Amino acid sequence: MSTExxxxxxxxxxxxxxxxxxxxxxxxxxxLTLIVIWALSGQGDFWPAWPIAFWGxxxxxxxxxxxxxxxPISSQDIEREMNRMKS
Structure with missing residues (x-):
């Protein structure tokens, strides 16, 4: 691989x-902002768990x-796929 x-x-x-x-x-x-909003809104069900989990x-x-x-795809991979397509 070249330096550039x-x-x-x-x-x-x-x-x-x-x-x-x-x-x-x-x-x-x-x-953290969502957790603060949850805490200030009377807590209840910990709904920030959903964005924390899925975003995480x-x-x-x-x-x-x-x-x-x-x-990277090699020449051998291409040849193998071509041979597979022929049969």
Missing amino acids: KLREEALARLKHRKGLKKQFQTYVITN LTLLYQAWSFEHPDK
């Missing part, structure tokens, strides 16, 4: 990591897919 290509890939990964960090900060601040799951998926990216 490696640099571009490193820059893309750094931008993605920075974006994930910002999303996590937004997640924490927003959910999407963040976990994004972080996992960042650390475990799909491998």
